Amino acid sequence: MVYQTPLLKHEFGHQSKSPTIYVKYESLQPSRSFKFRGISHFIERAISSKPILVDTMKVYSSSGGNAGLAAATAAKSFGMECIVVVPKTTKLRMIQKIEKEGATVLVHGENWGHADTYLRETIMKEAKLKGLTPLYVHPFDNELIWEGHSSIVDEVLLQLKQENIPSENLAGIVCSVGGGGLFSGIVKGLERHGLAESVPIIAVETEGSDVMAKSLRAGERVELNKISTVASSLGSPYLAEFAYQSARKYGSKSVVLSDWEVVSTTLKFADEFNIITEPACGASLHLGYYPDIVATSLERNLTPKDIIVVIACGGSCMSYEELLSFKPAGMV
Structure with missing residues (x-):
């Protein structure tokens, strides 16, 4: 890892x-x-703390930068699906890198704040209604x-x-x-x-x-x-x-x-x-x-x-x- x-x-x-x-x-x-250090550790701890929910867990990230790529790479290493919402300012090269790791990329909003709000208030709420367990990965603010x-x-x-x-x-x-x-x-x-x-x-x-x-x-x-x-x-x-x-x-x-x-x-x-x-x-x-x-x-x-x-x-x-x-x- x-x-x-x-x-x-x-x-x-x-x-x-x-x-x-x-x-x-x-x-x-x-x-x-x-970024891979912290995000892979975060996902690993989530899995170990709630093993009964692993089959319904899905990783969600709102970063169009290195955190989004780390979330996609880490999710792939754990065999988990990942959705990354990026703002319109995200480079095409980065979108392609994230997609190459098997993640689904959605483009929304003019900046990270818009993308993050859309992820948490729309995408993740829809996921919960479908019986999934969203695992939200913040780019940096998490112990x-x-x-x-x-x-x-x-x-x-x-x-x-x-x-x-x-x-x-x-x-x-x-x-x-x-x-x-x-x-x-x-x-x-x-x-x-x-x-x-x-x-x-x-x-x-x-x-x-x-x-x-x-x-x-x-x-x-x-x-x-x-x-x-x-x-x-x-x-x-x-x-x-x-x-x-x-x-x-x-x-x-x-x-x-x-x-x-x-x-x-x-x-x-x-x-x-x-x-x-x-x-x-x-x-x-x-x-x-x-x-x-x-x-x-x-x-x-x-x-x-x-x-x-x-x-x-x-x-x-x-x-x-x-x-x-x-x-x-x-x-x-």
Whole structure:
């Protein structure tokens, strides 16, 4: 089911005084993103808690992004049917990927909110009337999903130990943040290992989708009226309550980048490592190339003894040509 993904040391062209950067490759999960961890765990727990209803269970998702693909992939692995409602803005390439996993895709609404409401208020209600047991998979805001994502931390600590690196050397974990699902999973994992107080999380967002940064500045959760970023996978109008409270409790660091910063990093990473990721993943990778941002965020000097783990969250719906199309006009 869930793969133990590689944790690889990367130089990123740094000088010898920079921290040691490791990248966790979640693009190698079955659905090509970290989303598979939490969603497959969620479905597995639903099956084990209500085995008598398994024959009537059907998976329902409203994401036209990586969560929808993860729901379809996980449902297929459990031999379950899956319906995914996506908004009209969903890329044809992603619809085809979801359908390839055996899911039924319905297109409805102008945005995720419209698609989600239609799924819950119409499609799932009709399913109940037919005697089915709808299993609703939220893209990010569910404790079981965070529990599944938390296995990333288990793996990171094990893999560092296998390289004789003590957990005390782990100076920080960098992750991209949209609605806070991955962030919440990392918090859960650190808490389980007693490291939440000592290992800071650096949350990276893009301008136009920086709901965590705005919430932390406001001292309360805010909701974005408009999402405007090329990193569409980070485009959540709100932040999960647990993510917000955890960021405040543990003093998580917030970094906000421009669209061009993440796109240029994603292109550079593709050129150097022959791996194409989405801009949402490029947001975290950007700090691998620019460790000074990490040091500034942590308010301390970093040395090669300090380990910074960058979670390359993945994503499978981007081409090199599309990344190039994001270049500002006139830029070579």
